[in-house]
Amino acid sequence: MPARTKDGVGSRIAYYRSAVRPKMTQQQLAEAACVALGTIRKIERGERGVGDSTLEAIADALGVDPIRLRTDRGPAHTRVHDALPALSAAIAAYDIPDDNPIRPLHELRATIAEAARWRLAAQYTLIVRNLPDLLAELARAYHQASTGRRGELAGLLVKAYRAADAVAYKFGAHDLSARLIELMRWAVPETGDPLLTASVAYVRTETFFAARAHAPGLRALEQALDASPAPDTAPQIAARGALHMRAAVIAGRARDAVAATAHLNEARALADQVAENVYCGTAFGPDTVRIHEVSVAVSLGDEHVGRVIGLARDWRPPKGLPAERRSGFYIELARAQMWFGLADDAFESLKAARRIAPQHTREHPWVREDAATLRRLKRADAESLTNFAEWCAAT
Structure with a gap:
C-alpha cells in the first residue's frame, strides 16, 4: 500500500537526504535508488504517494531502514522480521509439497541465481519477499522429478536454502537458521x-x-x-x-x-x-x-588489533566485492578503532558500513553495541549519533 507523502514521508526523505554527508542531491538520490528524478521531486513535495518497493529503494540509497521514512512507524521491527514465519512455514512442508504449478527448469535456475545475488548484496527484503514461494515450488519440483533430474534440483534447493539462511542468521533467528542448514545437509549428498x-x-x-x-x-x-x-x-x-x-x-x-x-x-x-x-x-x-x-x-584482540588499524590506513575493500563483505570490513574496523579510543573514526566506519549494506549493518549486534557505547562516551555531534543509534535500535 503506497505511503502518503502529504502525511510526512516526502519530508522525511528530504530530511535524510540532506543529513547525508556530503549532502545528497535529488539527482544523486534518484540515480542511487533507480527512480526517476521527477518522481523524487514529486514525492518530496507531497504530490504523489510512494509504493513499498520505491520506498525500500529510496531507503537503501539513503542508508536508512524504510520504517524510518514512514509516518506510521512503530517499534524497531522490520518487515524482514515479520516475514520470517513465512520462511519457516515453507520449509516445514519440504517433504509434503502441494500440487501447485512448477516453472520450467531454466526459469528456476535463473531465479536461484538472482536470489544468490540478493544474498551477496545483503538485499534481505527481496529474499524474504520471494523465497517462501520459491522454496515451496522447488520442493514440488524435486519430489516430482525423475531420478535423472533430482540431482540438479537438489542443488537448486541447497542454494535457495542458503539464501533463506542468510536472512535467518543475520536477523537473529538462529533456530530457523539451524533448520535451513540441516536441510542443506539433507539435500547436498544427492547433488554429487x-x-x-x-x-x-x-x-x-x-x-x-x-x-x-x-x-x-x-x-x-x-x-x-x-x-x-x-x-x-x-x-x-x-x-x-x-x-x-x-x-x-x-x-x-x-x-x-x-x-x-x-x-x-x-x-x-x-x-x-x-x-x-x-x-x-x-x-x-x-x-x-x-x-x-x-x-x-x-x-x-590484544596486540593483534593494531594490525587492523595499520591495514585501514592503506587499504579499503574495492567496490567490486559483495556488499555484505565490504560492510563487514567496516563493522570489524569500527570495533578495532573503538578499542584504540578512536571514537570519531569508529563512527565514520559504522556510517560507511551503513551506506554499503544498510540491512546487514542494522542487524549486526556489534553495530548496536558500538553505537550505544559511542552514544554514551561522545558528546560532539550528538544528534547524528542519536539518529544512528535509533536507526540500529542500540540501547
Missing part, C-alpha cells in the same frame, strides 16, 4: 557435487558461531577440508581456500592464535592462485582474505 558440499560445510559454521561452540566448529571445518577435492581448478582452489578462511575466523573466536594464523596462511596462499570472484556462492580471493585477516585480528 563436492564443491557444493564444501560450501554447505562453510555455511554450517554459523550454527557453531551462534552456540559459541568454537572448538567443535573448527573440528567440523577441518573434517570438511580433509574431504574437499584436490585444489586443481580455480573453483576447487576457492572452495578449499574458503574453508581455511572460515576456519581462521572460528579459531580466532576460540582465541587460538596458532590455528588461526595457520589457516589464514593457507587461505592466503590459495587466494594468490585465483582471481577475486564468487565461487559456488562464496566470495574468495586476495581481497576477501584480507577482510578476514581483519576479522581474525579483532577476534584475537
Whole structure:
C-alpha cells in the first residue's frame, strides 16, 4: 500500500537526504535508488504517494531502514522480521509439497541465481519477499522429478536454502537458521557435487558461531577440508581456500592464535592462485582474505588489533566485492578503532558500513553495541549519533 507523502514521508526523505554527508542531491538520490528524478521531486513535495518497493529503494540509497521514512512507524521491527514465519512455514512442508504449478527448469535456475545475488548484496527484503514461494515450488519440483533430474534440483534447493539462511542468521533467528542448514545437509549428498558440499560445510559454521561452540566448529571445518577435492581448478582452489578462511575466523573466536594464523596462511596462499570472484556462492580471493585477516585480528584482540588499524590506513575493500563483505570490513574496523579510543573514526566506519549494506549493518549486534557505547562516551555531534543509534535500535 503506497505511503502518503502529504502525511510526512516526502519530508522525511528530504530530511535524510540532506543529513547525508556530503549532502545528497535529488539527482544523486534518484540515480542511487533507480527512480526517476521527477518522481523524487514529486514525492518530496507531497504530490504523489510512494509504493513499498520505491520506498525500500529510496531507503537503501539513503542508508536508512524504510520504517524510518514512514509516518506510521512503530517499534524497531522490520518487515524482514515479520516475514520470517513465512520462511519457516515453507520449509516445514519440504517433504509434503502441494500440487501447485512448477516453472520450467531454466526459469528456476535463473531465479536461484538472482536470489544468490540478493544474498551477496545483503538485499534481505527481496529474499524474504520471494523465497517462501520459491522454496515451496522447488520442493514440488524435486519430489516430482525423475531420478535423472533430482540431482540438479537438489542443488537448486541447497542454494535457495542458503539464501533463506542468510536472512535467518543475520536477523537473529538462529533456530530457523539451524533448520535451513540441516536441510542443506539433507539435500547436498544427492547433488554429487563436492564443491557444493564444501560450501554447505562453510555455511554450517554459523550454527557453531551462534552456540559459541568454537572448538567443535573448527573440528567440523577441518573434517570438511580433509574431504574437499584436490585444489586443481580455480573453483576447487576457492572452495578449499574458503574453508581455511572460515576456519581462521572460528579459531580466532576460540582465541587460538596458532590455528588461526595457520589457516589464514593457507587461505592466503590459495587466494594468490585465483582471481577475486564468487565461487559456488562464496566470495574468495586476495581481497576477501584480507577482510578476514581483519576479522581474525579483532577476534584475537590484544596486540593483534593494531594490525587492523595499520591495514585501514592503506587499504579499503574495492567496490567490486559483495556488499555484505565490504560492510563487514567496516563493522570489524569500527570495533578495532573503538578499542584504540578512536571514537570519531569508529563512527565514520559504522556510517560507511551503513551506506554499503544498510540491512546487514542494522542487524549486526556489534553495530548496536558500538553505537550505544559511542552514544554514551561522545558528546560532539550528538544528534547524528542519536539518529544512528535509533536507526540500529542500540540501547
